[in-house]
Amino acid sequence: MKNFNDSVIYQIYVKSFMDSNGDGLGDIPGITSRLDYLEKLGVNYLWLTPVFISPMNDNGYDVADYYKVDPSFGTLDDLEHLIFEAKKRGLGIMLDMVFNHTSTDHEWFQKALKGDPKYKDYYIFRKGSGGNPPTNWISKFGGNAWEYVPEFDEYYLHLFDKTQADLNWENEDVREELYEIVNFWLDKGVSGFRFDVINLISKPDEFADDEIGDGRRFYTDGPKIHQYLKELNRETFGRVADTITVGEMSSTTLENCVRYSHPEEDELSMVFNFHHLKVDYDEGDKWSLKNFDFQELKEIFDHWQSGMDNLGGNMALFFSNHDQPRALSRFGDDKNYHKESAKMLATSLHLLKGIPYIFQGEEFGMTNAYFTSIDDYRDVESINYYNILKKQGLPEEIIIKILQAKSRDNGRTPILWNGEDGHGFTTGTPWIPFSKMEGINMEEDQKDENSIFAYYQKLIRLRKESPVIQKGSYKIIDKDHKSLFTYLRTLGEERILVISNYYGEQVNFDPSKYDLPELSRENYKVLLSNYDQFNLEKEKISIRPYESLVLSIEPHK
Numbered sequence: 001m002k003n004f005n006d007s008v009i010y011q012i013y014v015k016s017f018m019d020s021n022g023d024g025l026g027d028i029p030g031i032t033s034r035l036d037y038l039e040k041l042g043v044n045y046l047w048l049t050p051v052f053i054s055p056m057n058d059n060g061y062d063v064a065d066y067y068k069v070d071p072s073f074g075t076l077d078d079l080e081h082l083i084f085e086a087k088k089r090g091l092g093i094m095l096d097m098v099f100n101h102t103s104t105d106h107e108w109f110q111k112a113l114k115g116d117p118k119y120k121d122y123y124i125f126r127k128g129s130g131g132n133p134p135t136n137w138i139s140k141f142g143g144n145a146w147e148y149v150p151e152f153d154e155y156y157l158h159l160f161d162k163t164q165a166d167l168n169w170e171n172e173d174v175r176e177e178l179y180e181i182v183n184f185w186l187d188k189g190v191s192g193f194r195f196d197v198i199n200l201i202s203k204p205d206e207f208a209d210d211e212i213g214d215g216r217r218f219y220t221d222g223p224k225i226h227q228y229l230k231e232l233n234r235e236t237f238g239r240v241a242d243t244i245t246v247g248e249m250s251s252t253t254l255e256n257c258v259r260y261s262h263p264e265e266d267e268l269s270m271v272f273n274f275h276h277l278k279v280d281y282d283e284g285d286k287w288s289l290k291n292f293d294f295q296e297l298k299e300i301f302d303h304w305q306s307g308m309d310n311l312g313g314n315m316a317l318f319f320s321n322h323d324q325p326r327a328l329s330r331f332g333d334d335k336n337y338h339k340e341s342a343k344m345l346a347t348s349l350h351l352l353k354g355i356p357y358i359f360q361g362e363e364f365g366m367t368n369a370y371f372t373s374i375d376d377y378r379d380v381e382s383i384n385y386y387n388i389l390k391k392q393g394l395p396e397e398i399i400i401k402i403l404q405a406k407s408r409d410n411g412r413t414p415i416l417w418n419g420e421d422g423h424g425f426t427t428g429t430p431w432i433p434f435s436k437m438e439g440i441n442m443e444e445d446q447k448d449e450n451s452i453f454a455y456y457q458k459l460i461r462l463r464k465e466s467p468v469i470q471k472g473s474y475k476i477i478d479k480d481h482k483s484l485f486t487y488l489r490t491l492g493e494e495r496i497l498v499i500s501n502y503y504g505e506q507v508n509f510d511p512s513k514y515d516l517p518e519l520s521r522e523n524y525k526v527l528l529s530n531y532d533q534f535n536l537e538k539e540k541i542s543i544r545p546y547e548s549l550v551l552s553i554e555p556h557k
């Protein structure tokens with residue numbers, strides 16, 4: 001299996017990328033109209049969030065027909081045209097496959113509800129006990145994970161919203177249906193797939209209450225998960241050389257991720273995991289306010305980088321996606337060091353070992369939404385938790401603060417292409433308000449020759465040219481430093497040192513403190529920096545607020 005380490009992937013949240021027909025919703029022709037921009041950025045693949053027919057309770061992650069494009073996004077012709085036009089520019093299209101669950105509007109579920117036994121067995125129906133649901137598991141979007149169906153006096157499992165019913169992967173017919181879908185899209189010429197929460201598909205034999213947690217330990221990386229992924233690979237994309245795949249792995253482990261992504265396991269090309277994006281959860285609770293724990297962030301990166309490196313797994317590198325607040329607002333300083341911290345975060349992430357992802361708008365410094373009213377929010381999870389926190393008696397202003405920091409809508413506001421009305425995104429009313437942060441947009445960024453966009457271009461180019469970035473081993477330097485995340489990448493005699501300041505105060509990096517005798521003025525050169533000028537002293541290096549410095553260490557002559 002190819003490892004894709006020379007590639008960079010760009011995520012498009014279709015609904016918010018570009019609206020071509022003035023209905024306020026991003027669409028497929030909108031993406032096609034921006035392909036030149038994406039080609040200029042230099043990325044290789046475009047991952048599109050789900051574009052299939054859906055009632056959109058979870059913005060397309062509730063699929064009602066996997067074979068058809070939702071009319072709000074365009075037509076199958078539009079998608080085929082996009083695939084064709086993208087290919088012309090050297091860009092591959094990756095589709096998002098949501099196979100843990102379907103929408104309850106899906107024909108299969110509708111037939112199940114009518115009592116058709118074939119289709120009832122496509123889902124997970126169980127009896128309750130003593131008026132309670134079958135288990136006490138909690139849905140990822142809040143509340144119990146089982147929904148009662150009075151006609152059957154049974155409940156069906158939904159790990160997400162109650163309109164997202166979990167599929168029964170034990171049933172061979174279900175698996176075959178899903179493989180057929182993947183093959184259908186492969187035949188349309190797509191280059192790859194992202195598989196939504198794919199490590200949750202294998203449920204336990206027995207459904208039991210979880211006395212110590214929310215149930216996830218029973219179905220995460222479940223008993224038959226590797227068997228199912230191997231089968232999926234064999235029956236579908238394994239047939240087509242160089243298909244790129246990424247699995248979204250919820251609450252997973254290193255051991256499992258190595259197996260999911262090791263080239264010899266024939267499962268997937270790479271994996272997403274989320275441990276590094278929980279460092280601002282207070283005791284595991286997302287719906288709380290806490291500054292991010294920098295030491296923990298480094299420890300998690302180190303654990304995964306070293307582990308995947310040593311054991312041959314392949315990691316997707318990302319700080320942002322459509323389920324996360326914007327990294328720039330979360331780990332950087334989007335007000336005082338907007339450009340510096342945007343570039344620093346990009347450097348610190350892209351030069352790690354793995355395959356980097358850019359989430360739309362990240363390449364010119366889009367920030368959180370900063371909505372001040374619940375009326376601006378659209379996300380089902382945010383609205384559910386607003387109500388849950390309200391019930392718990394939290395004051396409105398605190399809840400809004402929590403949403404401002406944590407809501408998935410932070411990453412979902414429409415792309416700000418320019419500073420005009422509609423921001424070049426739409427001529428109509430956008431489905432969700434624009435970010436309230438003033439003055440940031442793509443055109444504005446590009447006026448500056450030191451734009452964030454130009455910096456991303458450099459990072460992407462650097463990866464393509466540099467075997468050490470693609471394949472080099474990883475080692476952390478000075479793990480306990482209060483504000484720097486520094487790591488060394490090595491491939492044979494080639495070495496690069498990546499130093500990044502995650503805070504707004506200048507600090508010193510003293511190479512003589514570490515086992516880096518080669519790091520002297522004579523034999524290193526600056527490969528990249530997010531500041532214009534630098535003044536490298538022999539003994540110590542000053543690292544300014546949110547500065548990233550990438551040094552190439554030349555071998556001793």
Ligand code: TEU
Nearest residue numbers: 058061098140160196197250286322323
């Ligand atoms: O996300 C899975 C997931 O676990 C996160 O969305 C998580 O629930 C969230 O961060 C909780 O805070 C995937 C998709 O990316 C997401 O958009 C969908 O809503 C979800 O699956 C269900 O399909």
